Amino acid sequence: MTTEEFLTRFNLNPLPALEDPLQSVMANNPKLRHAAVLIALEPSSQGLQLLLTERTNDMPTHAGEIAFPGGKVDDGDSNAWHTATRESWEEIGLPASHLQHVGELAPFHTISRFRVSPQVAIVARPFVENLSNREVARLFRAPLTDFLDADKRSYIRVPRRHGMQPVYFMPHHVWGATAAMLEQLVRHLGYGKAATQLNLFG
Numbered sequence: 228m229t230t231e232e233f234l235t236r237f238n239l240n241p242l243p244a245l246e247d248p249l250q251s252v253m254a255n256n257p258k259l260r261h262a263a264v265l266i267a268l269e270p271s272s273q274g275l276q277l278l279l280t281e282r283t284n285d286m287p288t289h290a291g292e293i294a295f296p297g298g299k300v301d302d303g304d305s306n307a308w309h310t311a312t313r314e315s316w317e318e319i320g321l322p323a324s325h326l327q328h329v330g331e332l333a334p335f336h337t338i339s340r341f342r343v344s345p346q347v348a349i350v351a352r353p354f355v356e357n358l359s360n361r362e363v364a365r366l367f368r369a370p371l372t373d374f375l376d377a378d379k380r381s382y383i384r385v386p387r388r389h390g391m392q393p394v395y396f397m398p399h400h401v402w403g404a405t406a407a408m409l410e411q412l413v414r415h416l417g418y419g420k421a422a423t424q425l426n427l428f429g
Contacts, residue, residue, distance in 0.1 A: 320356055
């Protein structure tokens with residue numbers, strides 16, 4: 228997918244109905260914290276590439292998982308875009324000045340009591356990677372097209388205290404909250420829902 232096609236699809240399509248099963252129970256939770264992630268897409272000769280990180284095994288939560296750059300809102304952050312770009316600079320060395328802000332997706336609530344605001348951007352200029360040794364084991368690029376085919380995306384429904392909730396699984400070992408936000412982006416671009424429902428509970 229080219230940058231032009233992405234921008235057209237993103238700006239013309241309405242946001243799809245949000246799958247955020249924890250929103251009703253987390254919205255008024257006194258321990259709810261705010262966070263933001265950067266969904267950054269980098270142009271290449273093969274089309275747009277999604278920037279993803281692998282968290283180090285030393286992280287206290289979600290160690291070793293694939294994630295977007297991002298983190299919790301600090302007191303000095305002026306908005307969610309500020310948070311996402313500050314965290315991206317700290318984690319992978321991507322400056323905000325190299326980004327074209329495209330927009331944002333609806334917030335997503337996680338079981339770790341975060342309200343995450345996904346910020347979508349195009350990497351408008353090349354940058355020199357500078358990974359945080361504490362947080363990031365590696366940065367890699369995955370073609371956006373790898374995630375567009377509904378048959379390559381799957382989900383299971385797992386029982387939680389507040390009912391059955393979907394957990395998504397995608398190419399490049401993307402799953403969980405990162406996959407849920409990516410599913411939201413793919414649907415917003417006009418592609419179908421994850422097609423395969425897995426049954427891991429008999």
